[in-house]
Amino acid sequence: MLLEIYQRLLDSFGSQEWWPMEGGFEPREWEVCLGAILTQNTNWKNVERALENLKKAGKISPMNILKAGKGELEGLVRPSGYYKQKAVKLRDFTDFVLGFGGFRQFSKKVSREALLEVRGIGPETADSILLYALGRSCFVVDAYTRRVFSRLGLLKDGLDYEGIRRFFEEKLPKDINLYKEYHALIVELGKRLCRNKPLCRECPLDKQCKFRD
DNA sequence: GGCCAGGACACCA
DNA sequence: TGGTGTCATGGC
Numbered sequence: 001m002l003l004e005i006y007q008r009l010l011d012s013f014g015s016q017e018w019w020p021m022e023g024g025f026e027p028r029e030w031e032v033c034l035g036a037i038l039t040q041n042t043n044w045k046n047v048e049r050a051l052e053n054l055k056k057a058g059k060i061s062p063m064n065i066l067k068a069g070k071g072e073l074e075g076l077v078r079p080s081g082y083y084k085q086k087a088v089k090l091r092d093f094t095d096f097v098l099g100f101g102g103f104r105q106f107s108k109k110v111s112r113e114a115l116l117e118v119r120g121i122g123p124e125t126a127d128s129i130l131l132y133a134l135g136r137s138c139f140v141v142d143a144y145t146r147r148v149f150s151r152l153g154l155l156k157d158g159l160d161y162e163g164i165r166r167f168f169e170e171k172l173p174k175d176i177n178l179y180k181e182y183h184a185l186i187v188e189l190g191k192r193l194c195r196n197k198p199l200c201r202e203c204p205l206d207k208q209c210k211f212r213d
Numbered sequence: 214g215g216c217c218a219g220g221a222c223a224c225c226a
Numbered sequence: 227t228g229g230t231g232t233c234a235t236g237g238c
Binding site: 223 | 227228230231232233235236238
């Protein structure tokens with residue numbers, strides 16, 4: 001069932017290609033981590049502006065994020081919203097990464113549990129970093145995932161984040177690229193849906209939705 | 214002018 | 227454990 005839904009979404013929307021690994025700051029994975037934090041409850045367009053600001057100011061590397069003044073960092077990430085909180089989060093996360101001795105070591109050694117200990121990194125952000133930046137097989141659950149799959153009647157009521165994550169990970173083959181694409185497709189579908197309305201007629205999942213109008 | 218976006222966290226009962 | 231307020235910019 002989950003694979004069938006995946007195929008429908010892929011056929012309708014095409015490959016989303018989130019975080020292509022070409023171009024951008026090197027290592028590319030570092031920028032992915034920053035984006036995962038900056039995108040919290042925020043439109044992606046605004047995140048791109050913040051990342052662009054960091055690049056232009058030469059403040060995107062781990063060392064330079066730590067060197068940047070508080071006000072300066074806040075100003076650079078301002079377009080992504082919650083800029084005071086996010087400036088702190090970027091600093092704390094950078095500090096955490098450098099504690100491993102550098103990004104490469106962090107990338108090899110960090111555990112999901114350790115990542116969740118960092119202030120400002122919740123389950124979704126941790127899994128986004130693990131999946132999209134570090135290539136680990138963690139399925140990312142977000143508000144859209146809950147909304148869409150609850151409406152499809154596939155998620156039991158009251159399932160928490162871990163419960164929903166297990167649901168997907170147990171029913172899908174452990175395939176990094178499948179996880180990456182699936183989450184991106186769910187977000188794309190979610191963006192097209194109205195918050196409190198049934199799935200629309202144009203929705204590729206229309207026939208499966210128990211709330212079909 | 215209101216609603217929402219690729220959440221996390223503190224606080225309360 | 228579950229509900230609610232807070233943080234904030236920019237697009238539509």
